[in-house]
Amino acid sequence: MPSINSTIKVDSRDAKLSMAHFYVAFAALAIGGLMGLLQTLVRSGKFELPGGIGYYQVLTVHGVLLGLVLTTFFIMGFQHAAVSRTAGTHSDKARLTGWIGFWVMTLGTVMAAAMVLMNKATVLYTFYAPLQAHWIFYLGLTFVVVGSWIDGIAQIMTYAKWKKNNPGKPGPLLSFMAVINTVLWIICTIGVAAEVLFQLLPWSLGLIDRVDVLVSRTLFWYFGHPLVYFWLLPAYMAWYVVIPKVIGGKIFSDSLARLSFILFLLFSIPVGFHHQLTEPGIDPAWKFIQVILTFLVIIPSLMTAFAMFATFESAGRAKGAKGMFGWVKKLPWNDARFTVPFIGMAAFIPAGAGGIINASNQMDQVVHNTIWITGHFHLTLATSVVLTFFGISYWLIPHLTGRKLTKKMNKLALIQAWVWFIGMAFMSGSMHAEGLLGAPRRSAFSTYMGAKQAAEWIPYQIAQAVGGTILFIGIILILIIFINLAFFAPKGEEEFPVGEQAENAEATPMVLENWKLWIGISIVLILFAYTIPFIDMIQNAPIGSKGFKTW
Amino acid sequence: MHMHKLEKIWLIFGLAALIVFLSTIGVSAFYLGNKPPSCLTTVDPEKVDQTAPFNKPGLHKVEGKDWDYELVFVAQAFAYTPTQVTVPLGAKVKVIATTKDVVHGLEVAGTNINMMLEPGYVSEYTTTFDKEGEYLIVCNEYCGTGHHLMSSKIEVKK
Ligand code: HEM
Ligand SMILES: [Cu+2]
Numbered sequence: 001m002p003s004i005n006s007t008i009k010v011d012s013r014d015a016k017l018s019m020a021h022f023y024v025a026f027a028a029l030a031i032g033g034l035m036g037l038l039q040t041l042v043r044s045g046k047f048e049l050p051g052g053i054g055y056y057q058v059l060t061v062h063g064v065l066l067g068l069v070l071t072t073f074f075i076m077g078f079q080h081a082a083v084s085r086t087a088g089t090h091s092d093k094a095r096l097t098g099w100i101g102f103w104v105m106t107l108g109t110v111m112a113a114a115m116v117l118m119n120k121a122t123v124l125y126t127f128y129a130p131l132q133a134h135w136i137f138y139l140g141l142t143f144v145v146v147g148s149w150i151d152g153i154a155q156i157m158t159y160a161k162w163k164k165n166n167p168g169k170p171g172p173l174l175s176f177m178a179v180i181n182t183v184l185w186i187i188c189t190i191g192v193a194a195e196v197l198f199q200l201l202p203w204s205l206g207l208i209d210r211v212d213v214l215v216s217r218t219l220f221w222y223f224g225h226p227l228v229y230f231w232l233l234p235a236y237m238a239w240y241v242v243i244p245k246v247i248g249g250k251i252f253s254d255s256l257a258r259l260s261f262i263l264f265l266l267f268s269i270p271v272g273f274h275h276q277l278t279e280p281g282i283d284p285a286w287k288f289i290q291v292i293l294t295f296l297v298i299i300p301s302l303m304t305a306f307a308m309f310a311t312f313e314s315a316g317r318a319k320g321a322k323g324m325f326g327w328v329k330k331l332p333w334n335d336a337r338f339t340v341p342f343i344g345m346a347a348f349i350p351a352g353a354g355g356i357i358n359a360s361n362q363m364d365q366v367v368h369n370t371i372w373i374t375g376h377f378h379l380t381l382a383t384s385v386v387l388t389f390f391g392i393s394y395w396l397i398p399h400l401t402g403r404k405l406t407k408k409m410n411k412l413a414l415i416q417a418w419v420w421f422i423g424m425a426f427m428s429g430s431m432h433a434e435g436l437l438g439a440p441r442r443s444a445f446s447t448y449m450g451a452k453q454a455a456e457w458i459p460y461q462i463a464q465a466v467g468g469t470i471l472f473i474g475i476i477l478i479l480i481i482f483i484n485l486a487f488f489a490p491k492g493e494e495e496f497p498v499g500e501q502a503e504n505a506e507a508t509p510m511v512l513e514n515w516k517l518w519i520g521i522s523i524v525l526i527l528f529a530y531t532i533p534f535i536d537m538i539q540n541a542p543i544g545s546k547g548f549k550t551w
Numbered sequence: 552m553h554m555h556k557l558e559k560i561w562l563i564f565g566l567a568a569l570i571v572f573l574s575t576i577g578v579s580a581f582y583l584g585n586k587p588p589s590c591l592t593t594v595d596p597e598k599v600d601q602t603a604p605f606n607k608p609g610l611h612k613v614e615g616k617d618w619d620y621e622l623v624f625v626a627q628a629f630a631y632t633p634t635q636v637t638v639p640l641g642a643k644v645k646v647i648a649t650t651k652d653v654v655h656g657l658e659v660a661g662t663n664i665n666m667m668l669e670p671g672y673v674s675e676y677t678t679t680f681d682k683e684g685e686y687l688i689v690c691n692e693y694c695g696t697g698h699h700l701m702s703s704k705i706e707v708k709k
């Protein structure tokens with residue numbers, strides 16, 4: 001049941017909207033990447049930051065720009081293009097909404113960045129109270145979130161228009177997925193919005209004197225875990241829908257793809273306690289309940305893994321591959337649009353295994369807040385997700401700018417991905433190892449007064465600096481390719497690949513489009529997982545905290 | 552909704568592994584007692600120095616409890632009190648800690664003692680020190696400019 005797409009090319013007005021997002025995203029990558037390099041150099045102990053710049057200021061820039069700005073802008077830009085391509089061009093109203101969202105986000109980014117640069121918000125990208133940043137920093141972050149809501153609403157408007165014009169039919173798969181991700185995002189950012197608007201902002205303005213630290217952290221992590229799925233789902237959109245077309249195959253199953261996205265929506269939110277396992281003030285039984293819910297995302301993850309390999313194998317066999325693994329050779333390894341995201345997928349196997357470790361009560365106690373965690377999310381976010389985003393850029397940017405990915409750029413893109421892979425193997429590998437020895441994360445170079453254990457950590461930090469340097473070369477390469485595709489590549493037409501389902505596949509059951517049902521279940525799960533612990537927290541609350549500026 | 556036979560097998564295998572895995576964690580936590588540190592006691596963070604047991608940081612022998620010693624730590628930016636402590640080998644110790652200002656971590660590198668210290672809350676973890684040696688305590692939650700300088704030491708001796 002391939003949905004018929006009348007619009008093959010993204011309308012040029014929508015393309016501009018997408019590109020605006022990508023300019024900000026790649027600028028964030030450039031600055032954030034440089035900060036990453038500096039961090040690894042400082043941590044090696046062989047280098048000091050010039051001009052009295054603090055390590056933690058640099059780390060705040062890195063976390064905010066790469067964890068929050070690059071991701072949100074890239075995702076919104078990609079989703080605008082995906083919706084416009086598969087559900088039809090934005091109406092003028094939807095497009096205007098998108099632009100308002102973009103500018104609100106950009107304004108927020110500038111506000112937050114200004115405060116960080118003035119050293120008034122060296123609170124890292126998690127801004128845990130009672131560290132107290134300047135109120136403009138919090139207001140800026142609020143604008144980023146609210147802007148992303150407005151952006152998301154534009155996408156929902158266009159999807160709703162398609163549904164109205166096509167009653168009784170399931171929406172185009174890629175658009176459906178974008179909308180699921182937007183809904184996930186809106187539900188989860190309500191937590192951080194509440195934290196900022198009711199606690200941190202009035203507190204930093206001096207309107208209230210104290211905040212409840214545990215409540216603020218719980219609201220943060222109610223947002224913080226789904227945040228990682230908000231990053232991951234756009235990558236899955238490319239894996240499920242774009243890659244099959246790139247390799248000349250078919251989507252394995254439209255229904256199962258939708259089902260797995262719905263399961264991610266349900267199981268990625270009521271689970272924030274797995275980031276708070278070692279915190280006081282939360283009953284261990286509730287922690288365990290949320291650990292169980294956390295592990296349920298393994299089901300859609302396994303479905304995704306299965307669908308990927310099934311797509312690869314059937315595409316290879318359709319091209320005449322023989323034997324158990326003959327299909328591997330039939331994959332287009334010289335096509336950056338495939339190979340770059342594929343390296344990302346491969347990285348997700350160890351990354352996912354690491355995630356299972358982190359979310360287990362007892363094992364978390366070994367790795368919690370060690371540099372192992374940093375190693376973990378440089379595999380998930382900074383490799384699986386980011387390489388997939390790069391892979392998307394290689395066709396999407398020229399598609400939007402009316403240019404072509406040349407052979408030369410394709411080659412450079414392949415080199416970029418391998419450079420990234422090697423750099424990350426060094427950096428993330430040695431972070432994992434160092435973390436198991438107990439080395440803390442978010443820490444500048446320190447000998448800890450000559451402690452023997454700390455001395456054992458230093459060689460790993462030198463390995464991280466080697467990895468960081470290689471990664472920075474990767475950053476330079478991706479920026480070269482981005483600038484080429486945005487401004488200099490030869491004019492032409494680059495395809496926006498959208499996969500189709502096999503002819504003999506069954507119709508997609510409409511229950512998968514029952515938004516009331518799925519959002520309802522999601523809310524019930526959230527209320528189940530959070531209501532009682534929240535009441536406990538408020539009833540047993542100690543006196544709140546005044547603000548501190550310890551940087 | 553149609554599901555491929557191999558996918559059914561794959562998912563059933565996955566679900567079975569999941570159940571085994573979660574049961575292991577659950578039994579370990581609630582039957583063997585390996586729960587994460589989750590103490591529910593609160594304290595006024597501005598009166599930590601006047602509140603027992605934090606008015607006397609350090610190691611104290613106790614009687615009639617499930618553990619032999621209590622080891623009390625007070626954290627503040629950017630130091631722990633005490634800055635060094637000696638624990639007899641084989642002692643069963645309840646570590647009790649809190650913070651006077653921002654959030655800190657208390658991680659004894661090379662052991663399973665790893666907990667968050669949050670203003671207003673007491674964090675506890677009970678463990679047995681059964682290996683001799685020097686253990687570095689580090690703060691593993693960002694707390695300000697001196698975060699990486701914040702440490703203490705436990706010496707486990709016969
Ligand atoms: C040149 C490439 C990169 C290098 C060398 C690098 C290096 C680092 C290092 C050394 C840290 C940890 C520092 C510490 O805990 O003290 C860090 C943290 C982090 N990195 Fe990267 N990174 C790179 C790219 C990325 C990318 C592409 C992303 C995301 C898209 C990313 C996201 C983060 C985040 C969110 C943190 C956590 C910040 C915090 O703990 O507050 N990094 N990075
Ligand atoms: Cu999580």
Ligand SMILES: [Cu+2]
Nearest residue numbers: 690692694698
């Ligand atoms: Cu600290």
